[in-house]
Amino acid sequence: MPSIKTVVATLATTTAIGLSSAVVAQEYTIGVSIPAATHGWTGGVNYHAEEAKERLEALYPDIEITISTAGTPGEQANDLEDLVSLRNIDALVVLPFESGPLTDPVRRVKESGVFVTVVDRGLTEEGIEDLYVAGNNHELGRVSGEYIRERLDGEGDIVVLRGIPTVIDDERVEGFQEAIEGSDVNILDMQHANWNRDDGFEVMQDYLSRFDNIDAVWAQDDDIALGVIEAVRQADREDELFIVGGAGMKDIIKRVMEGDELVPVDVLYPPAMIATAMDLTVQHFVSNGPVLGKYILGSPLITEENAEQYYFPDSPF
Amino acid sequence: MSSVMANNKTADKQIAKQKGFAIDLKTWGPFVALVVLALLGVLINPAFLGLDNLSNMLTRSAFIGIIAIGATFVITAGGLDLSVGSMAAFIAGVMIILMNSLVEQFGAGLTTVLFGVGASLLLGLCAGFINGVVTTKGKIEAFIVTLGTMGIYRSLVTYLADGGTLTLDWAVRDIYRPVYYASFLGITIPVWVFLAVAIIGYILLNYTRFGRYCFAIGSNEKVAEYSAIHVDRIKTMTYMLQGVCVALATIIYVPRLGSASGATGVLWELEAIAAVIIGGTMLKGGHGRIWGTVVGAIMLTMIGNILNLTDAISNYLNGTVQGAIIIVAVYLQRASWRKTGP
Numbered sequence: 001m002p003s004i005k006t007v008v009a010t011l012a013t014t015t016a017i018g019l020s021s022a023v024v025a026q027e028y029t030i031g032v033s034i035p036a037a038t039h040g041w042t043g044g045v046n047y048h049a050e051e052a053k054e055r056l057e058a059l060y061p062d063i064e065i066t067i068s069t070a071g072t073p074g075e076q077a078n079d080l081e082d083l084v085s086l087r088n089i090d091a092l093v094v095l096p097f098e099s100g101p102l103t104d105p106v107r108r109v110k111e112s113g114v115f116v117t118v119v120d121r122g123l124t125e126e127g128i129e130d131l132y133v134a135g136n137n138h139e140l141g142r143v144s145g146e147y148i149r150e151r152l153d154g155e156g157d158i159v160v161l162r163g164i165p166t167v168i169d170d171e172r173v174e175g176f177q178e179a180i181e182g183s184d185v186n187i188l189d190m191q192h193a194n195w196n197r198d199d200g201f202e203v204m205q206d207y208l209s210r211f212d213n214i215d216a217v218w219a220q221d222d223d224i225a226l227g228v229i230e231a232v233r234q235a236d237r238e239d240e241l242f243i244v245g246g247a248g249m250k251d252i253i254k255r256v257m258e259g260d261e262l263v264p265v266d267v268l269y270p271p272a273m274i275a276t277a278m279d280l281t282v283q284h285f286v287s288n289g290p291v292l293g294k295y296i297l298g299s300p301l302i303t304e305e306n307a308e309q310y311y312f313p314d315s316p317f
Numbered sequence: 318m319s320s321v322m323a324n325n326k327t328a329d330k331q332i333a334k335q336k337g338f339a340i341d342l343k344t345w346g347p348f349v350a351l352v353v354l355a356l357l358g359v360l361i362n363p364a365f366l367g368l369d370n371l372s373n374m375l376t377r378s379a380f381i382g383i384i385a386i387g388a389t390f391v392i393t394a395g396g397l398d399l400s401v402g403s404m405a406a407f408i409a410g411v412m413i414i415l416m417n418s419l420v421e422q423f424g425a426g427l428t429t430v431l432f433g434v435g436a437s438l439l440l441g442l443c444a445g446f447i448n449g450v451v452t453t454k455g456k457i458e459a460f461i462v463t464l465g466t467m468g469i470y471r472s473l474v475t476y477l478a479d480g481g482t483l484t485l486d487w488a489v490r491d492i493y494r495p496v497y498y499a500s501f502l503g504i505t506i507p508v509w510v511f512l513a514v515a516i517i518g519y520i521l522l523n524y525t526r527f528g529r530y531c532f533a534i535g536s537n538e539k540v541a542e543y544s545a546i547h548v549d550r551i552k553t554m555t556y557m558l559q560g561v562c563v564a565l566a567t568i569i570y571v572p573r574l575g576s577a578s579g580a581t582g583v584l585w586e587l588e589a590i591a592a593v594i595i596g597g598t599m600l601k602g603g604h605g606r607i608w609g610t611v612v613g614a615i616m617l618t619m620i621g622n623i624l625n626l627t628d629a630i631s632n633y634l635n636g637t638v639q640g641a642i643i644i645v646a647v648y649l650q651r652a653s654w655r656k657t658g659p
Contacts (some may be wrong), residue, residue: 026522033467036475036480036579037475037478037480037481037579038579038580039578039579039580040482040578040580042480042483042577043478043479043480043481043482043579044481046480047480047481149511159505162632163632164634189628191625191632192629192632192635196580197482197574197576197580198574198580198581201573201574202377202621202625203625205373205377206370206622206625206626207371207625208369209364209367209369209370209373209626210362210364210625210626223482227576229573230574231572234498235369237510251484260612315481316478316479316481316482317481317482
């Protein structure tokens, strides 16, 4: 029968070991707040966020990642409050639904001492976030514009389908217009197709009945592009024009890879940037290198030659 | 006493005087609005009258139109169904998954497509049944029940699609594609389906006992119940009819783009309800008009079409123009209602 002394001693040592291990392995909770999968691109964001969570948690047992998705900017603001008060997060990775309404909620998170990473959509006020990870919307527009300008030898009639009226859409169109400025590439009309296949189909149908000659279509987004393809196919006008989308959806990348004449290229704006942001945020806690500032991804032109490296058949996007 | 009678008499006279004109406006109001809108379209861009454009527009209006015909029954009987848009997305999602999985067994043939179509109708019927039974037997407001099912179906399709987009197998798509794109006698298949549904709906609402019960229940549910009408059963049947209409709309929607996602059918419920109201059906029930609904659905599509045909109006103002036209169209009609009394 063990004496009381040994029991106490054992208890003491185990407690001590327990305590020390708790002190050594400090756990970090990272909150990820993203928009719900309301269209293809955000669907891709959700997929890559889940993938990154699994991968990072397996790699770093001390890191815990919580993902919350929101259907509206208001809901996302609530999510941010909950992440701070209920989950007690050490870092926040946020892809804001809209820049304006979420600037203040993110600032409040920052003021509570949390490391903040903002993804894709910049806040309307500078200096709140510790780290900014984004694609380059202006660049996406510019690369698309330059391709169309070159391919048409600086001369032709084109139509443009815009996204949802937001800063993202404005920046892309601005970059595009700068790229074709000074050439004889003429924009017949621009209408909003809201990054949506059905809208892309309908707007393109109407363009086709309105204009007898269209040399190229800038659809700006791969979901819109898929709707446009169907409308063009219905009107039997595949030989007259080509379509430039954007984002890097697997269906479109596959067409580019196969050398489709109608969709010769795509411009990258990857939803996987959420994973980049999560990786970098984790590095802030586990690496001895500084993680601060801006991390802007390129928007390369995807052509038949390099399409394979951007093809993810398992992603829903 | 005598003054009251005199008043009544003058009122009667007024009604009699206006009746010929007023009844015309009441019935023909939506048609007049449609013609005015079409004239506006031609003025803005002659391409509006192009055969291709008219065909595109009518074909497009078939989805909302078919759904709205179902909604006419639900609303006439005093109900409301907010779940139709999500239901369409959910049915489209299940159809695509089912057909893709059947390719291995039956090959990409007609059998596979028929299974998809059958599943769609069955799902629509069941979904409508659920809405109907929960509303009537559960004694919960239709607004709440269908708001609930709206959320459920929307999230189910997002779940099925893994947050992305479900895409129909290419080989199946080639077989199924004509259902949206092919024409018969120069008119596209969706327009034929729309027309058939409208005619059946018209007969059902105006020339059958079921239709008369819908009117009676919508006018006064209690009185209808005392008149030995099985109110719960009839109301549930209107929701099932709505479900079948949604299924039909989905059957012609899927071959168009061959895909479904969380973004499919967003706000279709509001467009369908708007089409019904523009057409002269009363939102509080008791009065329904199928042809009005048909015109309402075409008008809604036409507004979007005309806005796409011009760059005179800033894109940002599209919603303003749409909203204003809808309100004016209904106002013209209701103004004539008010003069003649209910």
